Each structure stands twice: as structure tokens, then as C-alpha cells.
Amino acid sequence: MSLSFLTKQGQAIESVFDDLAKLRIAVFRDYPYLYEGTEEYEKDYLKIYSNSDSSFLFAIYDGEKMVGATTCIPLRDETEDIQAPFKEAGFDISSIFYFGESILLSQYRGLGLGHRFFDAREEYAESFGTFKTTCFCSVERINHPAEPADYRPNDTFWIKRGYKKVPNLKATMEWPDIGETISTPKTMIFWMRETV
Numbered sequence: 001m002s003l004s005f006l007t008k009q010g011q012a013i014e015s016v017f018d019d020l021a022k023l024r025i026a027v028f029r030d031y032p033y034l035y036e037g038t039e040e041y042e043k044d045y046l047k048i049y050s051n052s053d054s055s056f057l058f059a060i061y062d063g064e065k066m067v068g069a070t071t072c073i074p075l076r077d078e079t080e081d082i083q084a085p086f087k088e089a090g091f092d093i094s095s096i097f098y099f100g101e102s103i104l105l106s107q108y109r110g111l112g113l114g115h116r117f118f119d120a121r122e123e124y125a126e127s128f129g130t131f132k133t134t135c136f137c138s139v140e141r142i143n144h145p146a147e148p149a150d151y152r153p154n155d156t157f158w159i160k161r162g163y164k165k166v167p168n169l170k171a172t173m174e175w176p177d178i179g180e181t182i183s184t185p186k187t188m189i190f191w192m193r194e195t196v
Contacts, residue, residue: 003067003108006059007120013057014050017043019066020059027103029178031148032141036176049100052077054128058120060104060113067108070117071100072125075135082137085169085190091133097125099136114154118161126195134195136163137171137188163191 008016021042028035049055052073060068075083075096086093102117125131138154141147155165169190174183 001062001108004061005116006057006061008057008059010053010055011050013046013055013071016057016059016066017046017050020046020057020069023066023069023103023105024101027105028101030106031146031151032139032144032153033175034146034177036178036180048077048079049073056121056124058117060108060116062108068104068113068117070102070121072121072134073098073100074131081171081173085171089169095130095132097121097128097131097134099134114157115161122195132195133192135190135192137190139173140170140187140189158191161193163193166190166192 006016013020018039021039024042025035025037025039028037049057049071054077055071055073057069057071059066059070075086075093075098078098082098083093086096099118099121102114104113104117122134125134158165167189169192171188171190172185173188174185176183
């Protein structure tokens, strides 16, 4: 294992869209996302990062292969479906930095890389000096038949990082589950942390 780290901002993130799309599809196939994705859709979705001057990517490579990555972007540059719950709850979205996915191939877990992801994003968001809150969301699956017997959610890890679950702050995203061709709505719950 020969790990190296890569950071990119704004439009430069587009140069690794192929790697990032492949990684997202591989990791999100697992529970709880059960995502049946395509590289074409992923690369189109990822344009949100190359369209923002303030977006950030932290990626991990083992040799030539991207094995982990995390992204973040000011909430004001995110999609309307992510912004909407905050607007409806009366938040100032210009003061919030949104953390996208943290994805890591299973064989690289348990090495402390999850902390590296959060450290990198939090440091980047705080470097602006204008964002009071960082947040992310996670899918809510209740009594799902595909849940593995040994599944452990990341809640404890997130709480230790200083994040609080906000159960009444929810968004809806759609994607096809594995083996399906039609996208269905999924409830996403937000977690927040004050930076000041």
C-alpha cells in the first residue's frame, strides 16, 4: 500500500471526474446507499464542484487508483434540493459550508482516513473566516431488508467530531437502488457543527 494525497479546488476538480465517478459508484453500491449509478450521471452531477470557485476535493490514491475522496462546497453553491431545508428553517445559507461525500474503499477503512477527510474539509471551510457552520447529510434507511447484520452507522464517529443530528432538517434525493432502473425518493438527514 503506497498512499498519496491530492487536493484540488474549483474548476481543477474536473481533471479527476473519471476517477471520482468510478469511486462514487463503487462505494455507494454498499448499504445504506445501495446506489445503481452510471459514470455519465456522476460526471454530470459532479459539475457542481467545477462550477464553484470555492469547492474543494481531498483525494487518496494507492498508486494510480483513487481509493478515497471527500468534497465540500459553500451551501450557496449547492443544488436547490440541498439548500431548500435550510432556507425553509430560516438559516442564512451564506454562512454554511456543505460537506459532500466521504467515500473510501472498504479495504482502506480503519486507518484513520475518515478523520483526515474531516480535518481537511473543516480546515478548508474555516480558512475563509466567513462560515459559521459546517454540515452534511446521510441517508435514512429504516428496517431495510438489505441492511447487513453487522452494519454500524457512522453516528458515533460524527458525534465525536462535534456534529449534531438535526432530525427535523431533511432533504429528499432520488436514485435507483441496485437492480432497479427507476429512481425513488430517499430521505436525507442533516448533521451540523458550529465552527465558532
